[in-house]
Amino acid sequence: MGCEVQDKYSEPMVWIGIYIAIASLLFIFAMDVDLLHGFRNKRFWVPCKFFSLNVDLSSDYMDQAAKLGSLCSCAR
Numbered sequence: 001m002g003c004e005v006q007d008k009y010s011e012p013m014v015w016i017g018i019y020i021a022i023a024s025l026l027f028i029f030a031m032d033v034d035l036l037h038g039f040r041n042k043r044f045w046v047p048c049k050f051f052s053l054n055v056d057l058s059s060d061y062m063d064q065a066a067k068l069g070s071l072c073s074c075a076r
Contacts, residue, residue, distance in 0.1 A: 030050045037049055
């Protein structure tokens, strides 16, 4: 009986993995399009037209460790 319950709860994990993989590929594609768009227009600072990280590092309520953590978590 324990194995049946285990199988029941592990079924959505496949779909969650597929969702994460597809979302990651779409984000990588959007970043690549931004990179190529920047190089094509000779803007080597790579403007974010299709993908942006939206990380706010200027707020006063966050300490330095939280700012660094939020920046590192978005860079992956």
